[in-house]
Amino acid sequence: MSNTIVIFGASGDLTSRKLIPALYQLHAKGRLPKQTRIVGVSRSEFEHDEWRKSLRETTAKFAGKVFDSKKWDSFAPNIYYQPGDIKDAASFQSLASFLSEIEEGQSTGRVYYLSTMPQLYQTAIEQLGAAGLACEDNGTRRVIIEKPFGTDLKTAKELNRSIHHVFDEDQIYRIDHYLGKETVQNIFALRFANSIFEPLWNRNFVDHIQITVAEEVVIGRRAGYYDTSGILRDMFQNHLLQLMMITAMEPPARFDANMVRGEKVKVLHAVRKMSGGDFATQTVRGQYAGYLQEEGVPPGSQTATFAALKLYCDNWRWQGVPFYLRSGKGMSCRTTQIVIQFKDVPHMLFGDKNHTSIGNRLVIQVQPAEGIQMHFETKVPDAGMKTRTSHLDFNFQDTVGGGAMPDAYQRLLLDAVQGDASLFSRGDEVELAWGIIDPILEAWRSPAAPPLLQYQTGLWGPPEANEWMLNQKREWFDVCP
Numbered sequence: 316m317s318n319t320i321v322i323f324g325a326s327g328d329l330t331s332r333k334l335i336p337a338l339y340q341l342h343a344k345g346r347l348p349k350q351t352r353i354v355g356v357s358r359s360e361f362e363h364d365e366w367r368k369s370l371r372e373t374t375a376k377f378a379g380k381v382f383d384s385k386k387w388d389s390f391a392p393n394i395y396y397q398p399g400d401i402k403d404a405a406s407f408q409s410l411a412s413f414l415s416e417i418e419e420g421q422s423t424g425r426v427y428y429l430s431t432m433p434q435l436y437q438t439a440i441e442q443l444g445a446a447g448l449a450c451e452d453n454g455t456r457r458v459i460i461e462k463p464f465g466t467d468l469k470t471a472k473e474l475n476r477s478i479h480h481v482f483d484e485d486q487i488y489r490i491d492h493y494l495g496k497e498t499v500q501n502i503f504a505l506r507f508a509n510s511i512f513e514p515l516w517n518r519n520f521v522d523h524i525q526i527t528v529a530e531e532v533v534i535g536r537r538a539g540y541y542d543t544s545g546i547l548r549d550m551f552q553n554h555l556l557q558l559m560m561i562t563a564m565e566p567p568a569r570f571d572a573n574m575v576r577g578e579k580v581k582v583l584h585a586v587r588k589m590s591g592g593d594f595a596t597q598t599v600r601g602q603y604a605g606y607l608q609e610e611g612v613p614p615g616s617q618t619a620t621f622a623a624l625k626l627y628c629d630n631w632r633w634q635g636v637p638f639y640l641r642s643g644k645g646m647s648c649r650t651t652q653i654v655i656q657f658k659d660v661p662h663m664l665f666g667d668k669n670h671t672s673i674g675n676r677l678v679i680q681v682q683p684a685e686g687i688q689m690h691f692e693t694k695v696p697d698a699g700m701k702t703r704t705s706h707l708d709f710n711f712q713d714t715v716g717g718g719a720m721p722d723a724y725q726r727l728l729l730d731a732v733q734g735d736a737s738l739f740s741r742g743d744e745v746e747l748a749w750g751i752i753d754p755i756l757e758a759w760r761s762p763a764a765p766p767l768l769q770y771q772t773g774l775w776g777p778p779e780a781n782e783w784m785l786n787q788k789r790e791w792f793d794v795c796p
């Protein structure tokens with residue numbers, strides 16, 4: 316079947332930086348179904364050729380060394396541009412006619428990609444419905460929705476409700492680009508294609524789990540968005556909770572969208588609700604020094620750019636095992652890693668009596684040093700029975716033959732075209748995630764909020780976040796790749 320991908324918000328950054336380069340690379344690898352057309356929609360006026368020309372430049376820049384002029388020339392004729400305003404019903408009528416024209420009445424699957432400002436998602440969906448563009452009488456109709464999906468539980472519910480008036484749940488693809496990352500999908504392989512980890516993957520052997528998404532960058536020119544969002548909405552409600560779900564979930568019976576998401580959602584159901592004093596003892600919040608001086612940040616802003624949370628999963632596998640989730644801007648380096656910290660040996664025979672098997676950990680490096688390391692104790696040669704921590708290293712890069720790891724959007728766009736929603740969030744999943752984040756946001760606005768700690772950029776967040784861990788007799792795994 317032929318396919319059309321319609322991108323709303325075509326003149327935006329995401330389209331030129333991520334979406335078109337990903338589609339181009341899928342085309343270059345021969346992965347896109349034959350007869351796939353791409354139609355960009357936004358308010359600017361462009362001729363088809365003008366848009367193609369500007370995309371050629373940006374794709375050459377963002378696709379880097381894999382860009383090949385000949386392949387681009389075979390890809391470009393499938394790209395079209397249709398000016399249109401999301402708020403204008405007539406634009407959708409014109410779009411409908413334009414699509415029928417280029418599809419020549421053939422049965423064609425369509426994917427509508429909403430890469431617009433989030434405030435326009437609801438209107439765009441209503442307009443698609445009103446113009447008959449969601450109707451599946453001549454091919455499948457799917458919609459991809461970028462994050463943020465709502466700004467709290469209430470708005471996420473409203474958005475779900477209004478989308479469901481137009482599209483069924485199995486037509487809706489809520490994107491979280493972390494799920495498109497190869498190393499995140501490799502967690503499924505690590506856990507469910509091996510038998511050696513599963514017996515250890517539970518409360519009997521695991522002391523705690525750390526999930527860190529550290530970014531060296533600060534907010535730059537994004538104050539308008541970031542100051543109303545903050546770290547919890549921007550990173551925790553989506554990316555960190557996704558990583559937690561995949562780390563904690565039970566094996567699904569089959570690797571299909573509903574089974575996978577069904578298991579992930581059970582993790583969110585099991586996350587223990589915080590109440591009363593928990594917000595002060597189980598959450599840490601910080602703001603990097605200099606945030607208030609960033610262009611566009613209102614004076615005295617209390618927006619957190621760093622957070623650490625201690626969450627528990629009340630189920631048989633994880634009872635009593637803390638999940639420490641941490642993320643921040645302006646940190647030491649860019650690194651996303653999951654650390655499975657195993658328990659100490661029950662009785663240490665060697666060397667210093669106080670030395671424990673703290674080195675028993677599995678480190679899943681999501682980015683940028685994609686790989687997995689197993690840390691364990693070994694004997695120091697020629698030093699009696701002194702031990703030290705050694706590690707076995709698996710480097711994902713070595714397995715792609717020197718080529719670059721595919722960008723997350725390649726996998727996600729292809730899955731949406733092919734109708735596989737396993738790596739997209741389901742409606743109940745986003746709502747449950749907001750249900751975890753909302754009470755923390757509310758507590759942080761109340762007098763019982765933990766202090767907003769200042770931290771210098773280039774460190775691992777506020778020093779108090781380290782003390783917080785040390786007080787629990789644990790330590791962050793602060794290693795830059």
Ligand code: BG6
Pocket residue numbers: 462492530549550
């Ligand atoms: C986005 C956030 O969702 O993820 C950004 O809005 C953040 O603030 C980005 O920088 C991080 O993505 P990645 O893929 O670079 O880790």
